[in-house]
Amino acid sequence: MENENSVIYGLEFQARALAPQLAETEKIRFLIGTQSLKQATNQIHLVEFNEEDSTLKTSVFNHPEGEIWKLNTSPLDESKLVTCYNSVSNENTCCMKTALYRLPQTENPETVESLPVVTRFDTSQYGNEVKTTEFHPTDNNKVASIMDSHLVFWDTSGEDAKSILMVQLNGKNNPKFTTGKWNPHQNCNQFTTATETNLKTYDVRSGELAWGIDNVHSQLLRDLDYNMNKQYHIATCGDDDKQLNRCIPEVIIPIGYLMVLCSGASMKIVFIAPNGHQRNRGFLRP
Numbered sequence: 378m379e380n381e382n383s384v385i386y387g388l389e390f391q392a393r394a395l396a397p398q399l400a401e402t403e404k405i406r407f408l409i410g411t412q413s414l415k416q417a418t419n420q421i422h423l424v425e426f427n428e429e430d431s432t433l434k435t436s437v438f439n440h441p442e443g444e445i446w447k448l449n450t451s452p453l454d455e456s457k458l459v460t461c462y463n464s465v466s467n468e469n470t471c472c473m474k475t476a477l478y479r480l481p482q483t484e485n486p487e488t489v490e491s492l493p494v495v496t497r498f499d500t501s502q503y504g505n506e507v508k509t510t511e512f513h514p515t516d517n518n519k520v521a522s523i524m525d526s527h528l529v530f531w532d533t534s535g536e537d538a539k540s541i542l543m544v545q546l547n548g549k550n551n552p553k554f555t556t557g558k559w560n561p562h563q564n565c566n567q568f569t570t571a572t573e574t575n576l577k578t579y580d581v582r583s584g585e586l587a588w589g590i591d592n593v594h595s596q597l598l599r600d601l602d603y604n605m606n607k608q609y610h611i612a613t614c615g616d617d618d619k620q621l622n623r624c625i626p627e628v629i630i631p632i633g634y635l636m637v638l639c640s641g642a643s644m645k646i647v648f649i650a651p652n653g654h655q656r657n658r659g660f661l662r663p
Contacts, residue, residue, distance in 0.1 A: 506524060
């Protein structure tokens with residue numbers, strides 16, 4: 378739907394990484410990461426939206442490490458962010474890496490400066506595909522990274538991250554993780570991962586499997602998120618064009634799903650209840 382107060386912000390380069398500044402509670406701020414084929418020209422844009430007069434305030438920072446595929450911000454420290462980026466080595470080979478950065482305390486929109494790397498991660502022994510790095514909801518010095526068939530928990534209190542626990546995914550045909558999220562409930566002692574069409578949740582104290590749901594989607598599971606206000610509710614989305622909402626108490630039951638139907642220049646969102654009735658529908662236009 379069109380809005381008279383809508384604001385468009387243009388980027389010089391293509392981008393796919395977008396994240397809200399979670400720790401900022403008074404202002405509406407987002408971070409955007411670009412994907413330029415020229416490694417040294419990639420950028421991170423900090424965009425602040427003023428609701429009262431519908432204006433934007435922006436700051437741009439260089440990200441010379443490579444093109445950004447995923448970007449996350451700390452829920453505890455508004456200056457911290459982490460990127461997963463594609464880096465080109467001296468041998469002209471590509472490898473996904475991750476690093477933790479800090480935004481400057483003072484903003485100068487007139488200049489484009491580089492963000493300092495606060496913590497570097499040595500992920501070479503775990504694989505070449507870093508899917509995501511997620512901040513712990515309550516511990517400012519702990520993050521988790523998804524890499525190929527490995528889930529690694531890190532201590533980021535120093536310049537070089539230290540691995541404190543590693544979980545390896547085993548199975549036929551070398552299954553791999555696609556993404557993961559911290560469970561904000563259960564004292565934040567669980568981390569949920571997506572692998573193929575399944576959900577697997579691990580206890581971060583022992584690395585053991587806590588619970589799982591098989592065949593959540595009929596095709597590859599792409600993303601997931603928890604409901605901060607409802608302890609046993611989790612949302613997932615996959616390549617089958619469905620966005621599922623599930624309840625995860627002792628018995629796993631689907632609450633409903635969203636089916637996305639694309640046609641021409643519009644996208645139709647339909648909510649399907651478990652009994653098959655359509656509850657909500659709407660149209661989104663780019």
